[in-house]
Amino acid sequence: xxxxxxxxxxxxxxxxxxxxxxxxxxxxxxxxxxxxxxxxxxxxxxxxxxxxxxxxxxxxxxxxxxxxxxxxxxxxxxxxxxxxxxxxxxxxxxxxxxxxxxxxxxxxxxxxxxxxxxxxxxxxxxxxxxxxxxxxxxxxxxxxxxxxxxxxxxxxxxxxxxxxxxxxxxxxxxxxxxxxxxxxxxxxxxxxxxxxxxxxxxxxxxxxxxxxxxxxxxxxxxxxxxxxxxxxxxxxxxxxxxxxxxxxxxxxxxxxxxxxxxxxxxxxxxxxxxxxxxxxxxxxxxxxxxxxxxxxxxxxxxxxxxxxxxxxxxxxxxxxxxxxxxxxxxxxxxxxxxxxxxxxxxxxxxxxxxxxxxxxxxxxxxxxxxxxxxxxxxxxxxxxxxxxxxxxxxxxxxxxxxxxxxxxxxxxxxxxxxxxxxxxxxxxxxxxxxxxxxxxxxxxxxxxxxxxxxxxxxxxxxxxxxxxxxxxxxxxx
Numbered sequence: 282x283x284x285x286x287x288x289x290x291x292x293x294x295x296x297x298x299x300x301x302x303x304x305x306x307x308x309x310x311x312x313x314x315x316x317x318x319x320x321x322x323x324x325x326x327x328x329x330x331x332x333x334x335x336x337x338x339x340x341x342x343x344x345x346x347x348x349x350x351x352x353x354x355x356x357x358x359x360x361x362x363x364x365x366x367x368x369x370x371x372x373x374x375x376x377x378x379x380x381x382x383x384x385x386x387x388x389x390x391x392x393x394x395x396x397x398x399x400x401x402x403x404x405x406x407x408x409x410x411x412x413x414x415x416x417x418x419x420x421x422x423x424x425x426x427x428x429x430x431x432x433x434x435x436x437x438x439x440x441x442x443x444x445x446x447x448x449x450x451x452x453x454x455x456x457x458x459x460x461x462x463x464x465x466x467x468x469x470x471x472x473x474x475x476x477x478x479x480x481x482x483x484x485x486x487x488x489x490x491x492x493x494x495x496x497x498x499x500x501x502x503x504x505x506x507x508x509x510x511x512x513x514x515x516x517x518x519x520x521x522x523x524x525x526x527x528x529x530x531x532x533x534x535x536x537x538x539x540x541x542x543x544x545x546x547x548x549x550x551x552x553x554x555x556x557x558x559x560x561x562x563x564x565x566x567x568x569x570x571x572x573x574x575x576x577x578x579x580x581x582x583x584x585x586x587x588x589x590x591x592x593x594x595x596x597x598x599x600x601x602x603x604x605x606x607x608x609x610x611x612x613x614x615x616x617x618x619x620x621x622x623x624x625x626x627x628x629x630x631x632x633x634x635x636x637x638x639x640x641x642x643x644x645x646x647x648x649x650x651x652x653x654x655x656x657x658x659x660x661x662x663x664x665x666x667x668x669x670x671x672x673x674x675x676x677x678x679x680x681x682x683x684x685x686x687x688x689x690x691x692x693x694x695x696x697x698x699x700x701x702x703x704x705x706x707x708x709x710x711x712x713x714x715x716x717x718x719x720x721x722x723x724x725x726x727x728x729x730x731x732x733x734x735x736x737x738x739x740x741x742x743x744x745x746x747x748x749x750x751x752x753x754x755x756x757x758x
Contacts, residue, residue: 285315286400286755289388293405293427294325294376296573297651301427301502302405304535308738310346313752317346318403319396321387323380324354350391352383369672370474370485373407385414392418400755403500406436409492421497421758423751428652430503430511430531431680432673434461437518437526439490447478460518461511464683469695470675494525498754502533502652504737504744507659507685507730528754530747534656534734540635550629551636554597557627558637561595564644567711568637568663570599572649575670581701582613588707590618594715595625595642599632638663645714647691650677659687662731664723666691666710668702686726689714 292302299322306318355363359379366372392399401421404411415422426433438460445451456465474482493499505512512531519526558566567589571577577585582600589596600614619628634654637643638661647666648654655677658665665688667678675694682690691710692702713719737744 283315283398283400283756283758285317285398286752287317287396287398288319288400288403288755289391289396290318290320290403290425291384291405291408291411292320292322292425293407294323294373297653298405298407298427300537300653301533301535302425304537305403305425305500305502305532306347308532308535308748309752310344312748313756314346315756316752318348319391320347320349321384322349322351323376324352325376326354326360350387352380352387355379367481370482374485377408377410381410384408384411388414388418400758401497404496406489406493409489409495412492412495422495423498423500424493424496425500425502427502427535428673429655429677429680430501430508430515430529431459431461431684432652432676433499433501433529434511434515434518435459435676436486436490437461437493437515439487443478443487446476452476461514462680462684463510466676466679467694470679472672472675473697494522494527496527497758498527498751499529500532500751501529502535502656503531504533504734504742505531505747506733506737506743507533508680510684530751532744532748532751534660534738534744536653536656536660537635538660540633540639550631551633554627554629554632555636555640557597558640558642561625561642563641565595565715566640566642567592567594567596567645567647567666567715568599568632568643569596569647570632570634570637570649570654571601571668571670572651572654575649576601577613578699578701579613583615584701584704585707586613586615586618587704588711589626590615590622591704591708592711592715594644594711596622596627597632597637597643598626598628599630599634600628601630645711650674650681652677655681656734659727659730660734662727664688664714664727666714668692669694671698685730686723687730689719689723 290302290306292298302320306320309316309318363372363375366375399418399420401423402411402415403423403425406424406426412422451457454468456467459466472482474480477483515529519529614628635657638646638657643663645666646658646663647668648658650667650669651674655665665681667681667688668691669675669678678690678694681688689710691707714723736742739745
């Protein structure tokens with residue numbers, strides 16, 4: 282057994298990947314003093330606009346076994362080239378591609394000067410191309426999958442699905458059977474490019490999925506009690522692969538439980554938001570937040586505002602638009618809306634999501650269904666109203682509602698981008714969670730999962746044990 286394990290971690294670009302990676306890094310070094318980590322952080326500004334500064338992240342780390350290295354920014358010419366690609370997987374793939382020489386140079390310097398006993402790499406799905414650097418150094422690589430086990434199972438199944446993805450039986454089917462889902466998954470819950478093999482997004486996704494079989498272990502940000510069907514399905518896939526798929530370790534929930542990792546340039550709103558919540562009754566506030574990159578059209582904003590007003594319920598609405606730096610934008614808000622809802626409603630451009638979800642006044646969460654947000658909602662026991670926007674969020678929404686029973690569908694996953702959810706539907710869904718007949722059963726389920734999520738990471742819990750097994754594996758290799 283090794284006396285220590287020095288690892289290089291390369292998270293994917295974007296706050297949604299960086300936050301759970303820092304949470305994992307902290308858990309690893311707390312789990313065993315023989316583990317030390319160096320996290321290489323890309324400048325993701327070409328594809329994102331909400332990532333806190335490197336100095337902020339560095340200030341959170343007060344441990345000799347964990348450090349962050351901010352990689353140099355790309356040239357303006359390269360950034361322009363990245364922007365020329367369409368958003369999503371093609372743009373992310375190009376960003377990581379251009380960072381590969383920078384990552385390789387940083388690794389070479391670290392190995393030659395500081396990391397004398399490099400034990401391997403922990404990589405994100407979007408940085409799986411770094412596998413080639415690990416192979417050159419003769420060290421193993423491990424995947425940290427920051428989404429859930431059900432979507433991980435879909436990715437592991439994708440190379441098999443690829444052989445039939447454009448066959449008539451699949452193209453004419455309204456639903457697909459995916460091993461990691463208990464129920465058949467609607468075609469509309471998958472990204473649009475999934476059924477077009479010539480699409481650059483599909484090609485990128487398939488390439489990433491194939492690399493999953495090159496890792497020596499897979500960590501997933503979930504816990505066995507939450508996604509028991511998916512975890513069991515993946516374990517079966519691992520056994521049946523006869524060594525082609527490595528062991529999977531559910532180690533979640535890895536979240537920013539206190540909100541300290543997140544930071545906003547518009548933190549002045551914090552006191553106003555918390556004071557508003559402090560004056561509201563218990564579980565009475567509808568919290569609406571669509572993620573660090575989520576935005577809505579003016580028409581959709583108007584419909585949500587009208588639905589909120591008609592519902593009569595209290596609300597906190599974090600509203601941002603494309604290019605918005607966190608400041609409020611009034612476009613789409615009906616005239617007089619804020620005056621008519623004063624005292625029971627607050628609209629802001631930014632909100633401390635974790636602190637809001639953890640507040641006793643919060644009664645439900647209208648969410649874009651990013652996996653981090655879904656886990657945070659579970660952790661704090663807040664029912665979800667699902668409003669998926671992009672990437673795998675429709676799959677997450679389907680899972681939250683149909684597989685896990687932790688929320689209600691507000692914006693249907695069958696809707697295309699640009700289609701509008703009506704004020705009537707917004708009002709109906711809010712009432713169903715806040716006052717409807719489903720409320721008691723839903724809250725019982727959510728409260729149960731809240732307790733299980735906390736037990737999972739405590740000593741003896743399922744994720745605690747899984748993390749220990751992974752650390753043992755690191756030190757044995």
